[in-house]
Amino acid sequence: MKLTGDAKGVLLMPSFAIGRTQEIVYELDRLLSAGTIPHLPLYLDSPMAQKASDVYRAYLDYFDDDARALVARNDVLDYPDAIVTNSAKESLAVEQAARPLMVVASNGMITGGRIVQHVKALIGDPGMTLLFVGYQGEGTLGASLQQGAKQVRIDAQDLEVRCQVRSISGFSAHADEPELLAWLGNFAQKPRTTFIVHGDPAAQAAFEPKVRALGFATAVPAWRETVELA
Known part of the structure; x- marks a missing residue:
């Protein structure tokens, strides 16, 4: 994130809409509050993730004591000044937004959803960092990129991979x-x-x-x- 800010680039995070996106937003908010990362604009480009976040907020009574205490101090699902994209037009406009910026979009393995268009548009940009925060299933586009593919095919187009590809492995939603x-x-x-x-x-x-x-x-x-x- 610091490198993205310094280079005025794009940090693109494919994320599962339910559970993982909320966890990412929480961690970004926590790191920002601690002064660990710069305050970069955050685009949340997943209508399903936004609806899931609304469900979390509506049922706080089901949280455990620690989670309720945390929410009482701060809305943990609300990164400051986050921009929520609802329409397809708003989603497409993200790629033209002023840099640096961060984008969290679904789905997590780049097999569908709005993330596919973002990857297609930015995969040849050395200023973009594609950061995987979840498991990439065998045979998916996400797995190919994570394993170092130099060229991928998206929407019948062969595209050269010139962006940076990174992974964070600490967000598993499954028991080990x-x-x-x-x-x-x-x-x-x-x-x-x-x-x-x-x-x-x-x-x-x-x-x-x-x-x-x-x-x-x-x-x-x-x-x-x-x-x-x-």
């Missing part, structure tokens, strides 16, 4: 391996079969024997495999 194993270890009665269906193939292959070691019968279904549950 030790937490999953600890959760399984607390089962009073084991299920007949435990299906491992999430994660990359390599991660599934590494995780399955650890689950079996806890005494679970496991299975890793193949793509489009049908399993009959009796």
Whole structure:
């Protein structure tokens, strides 16, 4: 963010609309309040994310005590002077806005949504930093860019990747391996079969024997495999 500000560039963050975007806005607000980052304009370009944030605000009674205390001190989902883009026209105008600026747009893997247009328009700009803040599924455009692709195809156009690509890995919304194993270890009665269906193939292959070691019968279904549950 400091580099983006100094270079008068664009920091573009693909983000999942529900949960992840709110977490990013909270962290940006916290870092800004602490004086850790400069106050760059923030464009929130995801109508679904905005609706989700409104739901969070409407149901504060469901927050735990720590979260309620935090909200009482400050609106944690409200980065100062954030610009919310509602229409497609407003979204397209973001690319012409004065720099430096930050953009958070959905979806998180660049497989659809407004983020695709932003990436298409800015991927050849050395002044743009594409910052991944979430998991990139195998075979997605996001994964290709994260793995260092020099050229990608968007809307039937071959585009050279000249922007900077960075990743932050600390925003996982899922339990990690030790937490999953600890959760399984607390089962009073084991299920007949435990299906491992999430994660990359390599991660599934590494995780399955650890689950079996806890005494679970496991299975890793193949793509489009049908399993009959009796």
